[in-house]
Amino acid sequence: MDDTYYTIGMAGHIDHGKTTLTKALTDVDTDRLKEEKERNISIEAGYAPLHTEDGTHVSIVDVPGHERFIRQMIAGVAGIDLVVLVVAADEGVMPQTKEHLEILQFLGIKRCIVAITKIDRVDEELQELVGSDIKEALTGTIFSDAEMVFVDGVSGKGVEELRLTIFSALKQVEFRDRFGSFRLPIDQVFTVQGQGTIARGTIYEGVVRQGTPLTILPAGKIVRARNIQVHHKDVQEARAGQRTAINVTGVDREEINRGDVLVASNHFLVSKTIDVAMRLVDGMRHPIKQRAPVKLHIGTSEVMGKIVFFDRNEAQKSPDEILCQLRLDEEVVVRRGDRFIIRRPTPVETIGGGWVIDPKGEKYRFGAKTIKMLEQKKEGTPEDLISTVLHEHTLLNEQQIIQFTSLDKSVVLEALNRGIQAERFIRTGKNFVLTNTFDKGKESLVEFLESYQQQNPMRPGINKAELRQHFRDTFPKPFIDFVITEMVEQKMVKQQEQYLATADFHQHLPPRWKARLEEIIEQLKADGLQIRKWEEYFVGSPLPEEMGGEFKNYLLQTGQAYALTEEMLIDRQVFLDAVEKLRRHTDETFGLQDVKEVWNISRKYMIPLLELLDQWEWTIREDGSRRWLPSGK
Known part of the structure; x- marks a missing residue:
C-alpha cells in the first residue's frame, strides 16, 4: 500500500476529545491558532500525519465541532475517505453529533468508525449505555454497522486498538482517482x-x-x-x-x-447554475420554499444562491430524493458527482445535501418534462451523459465533453469510441456530434433547400452564407459547415461556387410565368443588336416587379444572355452570330468603320459590343484599332 494516500476526518461535538485523540494517534497538536489554544476549541480544521508500518500515507483532519464553526467543518470533511466519529462517554450523542452525521452522509462518506472517548471518566455500565445510544442514533444511516472502539486520549487506553481498526477499515476504502485531472x-x-x-x-x-x-x-x-x-x-x-x-x-x-x-488542465467548468439530486435532513425545522435563499457548501467553497424546484413550490421533510437546481451568486468549480451541503442562512440550519448531476445547468420550465430530463441525466451511463451534452450543445470537442460531463478523460475517450462504433456519435475532425443530430441536420437542410428552390427556381441555389444565417439559431456554424461538406461528398447536395442546391435541381422558369418570360426571350432575340433597356421589356407586363432582376440573373447565370451594359442584355446566340459575321468580313486588324459597315449599328451599341469582345478575349485593342485573337474564352 506504499503508493496509496488517505485522509481521515475526526468529527463530533465540541469538547468530546477530537483534538486530544488526534494528538494521541499522531503526536501532533492540531490546535495551531492562538485563539484555539486560549478557548480550547478548534476553529479551523487541523491536520496531522498518521504514520503506518506498511507505508500507507494517512492524514488526519481534526474538524471543528462547535455549531458556529460548521462552515469549517464542512470544508474540512469535504475530501476525507473515512470518518472517526468521536463521542464522549460522559455526554453521549449530542445535537452537534447528529448534524455532523447528516453532513457526513450527504458528503458521500461511506465508512465510519465510532471512537467513544474519555472512558476513564465513566464506569463500564455507563460506557455500555452510551454505546447503545450511539447504535440507536446510527440506525437507518449508512453508518449503522460502524465499528466502535472505546478509547481515552489522555491515558492512551484503546489508542492502539483504534489505530489498527483505522488501518483495517482503510483497506476497504476505494482509493481516490490519482489518474484523473489534478x-x-x-x-x-x-x-x-x-x-x-x-x-x-x-x-x-x-x-x-x-x-x-x-x-x-x-x-x-x-x-x-x-x-x-x-x-x-x-x-x-x-x-x-x-x-x-x-x-x-x-x-x-x-x-x-x-x-x-x-x-492542472482545462477539463473543469466554472458555473453559477448546477442541477442537483438532494435529500433533506430529518430534523429540518421549517419547509424550504421555491427560490428561497440558501448557502451552498461544495468542496471548500461557500456561496449564496437560491434553490429552484421544478415539481413543487416548497420542500417539507421527506425521505425522497429531490431533483432541483441551485442558482448561485458566484461561480464555483464543480464536476458531476461532487457532493454538497446546503444550509439556510436564517434561521441558520442545515437543510440537506446531495450530489451534482450537471455542473452546467440551464433554465428549465417547471413541470414533469424537466423532472424526467433530470432523472435521465442522473441515471445516465458515460455514453448517455455525452449524448445529453451533445444534444444540448450540438457540436463539442473532446475537451468540452470532459468539461460538460465532468467525466475523466480516459472514461470519455472509451465512451466516445464505443459510441462511434455503435454509430451513436460521429467524429467531425476534432469535434463530435450525435448521429441523430447529424441526420436531423441533413433533413433540415434538404427540406429548406427544396423549399428555397421551389420559391426561387431561377436561382442557382442558395448562397452558403445565407444558409448559415437561416440556421444560426438552430445549429452552430461549425456544425452547418460539417453537414454541408458531408452532403456534398455524399452527392446529396451540389455546390456551384458559393451556391448550394439539391443534387437533382436545375434552374428553371417558374411554371406560373413561364409563357410570359419566354415571350421576353423571343423579343430579346428579335431585337438583335439594337436591344432595348431591360426594364422596357416589362412595360405593360403582368409580371411581378421583382421578377425583372431575378429573370435577368437567371439568363446571365444560365448563359442564355450576356450583359452588354448594366441596363442592357443581349441574347447569347444573337451575339455569337454577330461575332461570327464580323470575323468573316474583317481582316486580322480592324477599326470602328469596319465594324459599322458589317453590323450597321450606332456607337451606342457598337462600343459595348466591342468591349464585350475584348472581355471574352476574342479581340484586343491596339493603337485605336482591334486585332482578332486566335480563340476566345
Whole structure:
C-alpha cells in the first residue's frame, strides 16, 4: 500500500476529545491558532500525519465541532475517505453529533468508525449505555454497522486498538482517482517569508508535480507549483488523497481565496447554475420554499444562491430524493458527482445535501418534462451523459465533453469510441456530434433547400452564407459547415461556387410565368443588336416587379444572355452570330468603320459590343484599332 494516500476526518461535538485523540494517534497538536489554544476549541480544521508500518500515507483532519464553526467543518470533511466519529462517554450523542452525521452522509462518506472517548471518566455500565445510544442514533444511516472502539486520549487506553481498526477499515476504502485531472480545493491560503504564497488543501484527484503550470479557478489565473510539501516535508509530487501545501508563483496572497480550486488542465467548468439530486435532513425545522435563499457548501467553497424546484413550490421533510437546481451568486468549480451541503442562512440550519448531476445547468420550465430530463441525466451511463451534452450543445470537442460531463478523460475517450462504433456519435475532425443530430441536420437542410428552390427556381441555389444565417439559431456554424461538406461528398447536395442546391435541381422558369418570360426571350432575340433597356421589356407586363432582376440573373447565370451594359442584355446566340459575321468580313486588324459597315449599328451599341469582345478575349485593342485573337474564352 506504499503508493496509496488517505485522509481521515475526526468529527463530533465540541469538547468530546477530537483534538486530544488526534494528538494521541499522531503526536501532533492540531490546535495551531492562538485563539484555539486560549478557548480550547478548534476553529479551523487541523491536520496531522498518521504514520503506518506498511507505508500507507494517512492524514488526519481534526474538524471543528462547535455549531458556529460548521462552515469549517464542512470544508474540512469535504475530501476525507473515512470518518472517526468521536463521542464522549460522559455526554453521549449530542445535537452537534447528529448534524455532523447528516453532513457526513450527504458528503458521500461511506465508512465510519465510532471512537467513544474519555472512558476513564465513566464506569463500564455507563460506557455500555452510551454505546447503545450511539447504535440507536446510527440506525437507518449508512453508518449503522460502524465499528466502535472505546478509547481515552489522555491515558492512551484503546489508542492502539483504534489505530489498527483505522488501518483495517482503510483497506476497504476505494482509493481516490490519482489518474484523473489534478484538482485541489483550497481551504487555507497564507504567506511564508522568503517563499511567497502557499495554497493548502486535500487533493481530490490526479497528481501535481513540482514545476507544473496550474490554474486558479474560478478566476482563471495561471500559476506554477514551485514547491510542494506534504506534512511539512518537501516532495517532488503529491497525489490524490494527500494533504498538500503548494508554493505557487505568479500570484499574490490577495488573489487567492479559500474556496478557489487549483487545477492542472482545462477539463473543469466554472458555473453559477448546477442541477442537483438532494435529500433533506430529518430534523429540518421549517419547509424550504421555491427560490428561497440558501448557502451552498461544495468542496471548500461557500456561496449564496437560491434553490429552484421544478415539481413543487416548497420542500417539507421527506425521505425522497429531490431533483432541483441551485442558482448561485458566484461561480464555483464543480464536476458531476461532487457532493454538497446546503444550509439556510436564517434561521441558520442545515437543510440537506446531495450530489451534482450537471455542473452546467440551464433554465428549465417547471413541470414533469424537466423532472424526467433530470432523472435521465442522473441515471445516465458515460455514453448517455455525452449524448445529453451533445444534444444540448450540438457540436463539442473532446475537451468540452470532459468539461460538460465532468467525466475523466480516459472514461470519455472509451465512451466516445464505443459510441462511434455503435454509430451513436460521429467524429467531425476534432469535434463530435450525435448521429441523430447529424441526420436531423441533413433533413433540415434538404427540406429548406427544396423549399428555397421551389420559391426561387431561377436561382442557382442558395448562397452558403445565407444558409448559415437561416440556421444560426438552430445549429452552430461549425456544425452547418460539417453537414454541408458531408452532403456534398455524399452527392446529396451540389455546390456551384458559393451556391448550394439539391443534387437533382436545375434552374428553371417558374411554371406560373413561364409563357410570359419566354415571350421576353423571343423579343430579346428579335431585337438583335439594337436591344432595348431591360426594364422596357416589362412595360405593360403582368409580371411581378421583382421578377425583372431575378429573370435577368437567371439568363446571365444560365448563359442564355450576356450583359452588354448594366441596363442592357443581349441574347447569347444573337451575339455569337454577330461575332461570327464580323470575323468573316474583317481582316486580322480592324477599326470602328469596319465594324459599322458589317453590323450597321450606332456607337451606342457598337462600343459595348466591342468591349464585350475584348472581355471574352476574342479581340484586343491596339493603337485605336482591334486585332482578332486566335480563340476566345
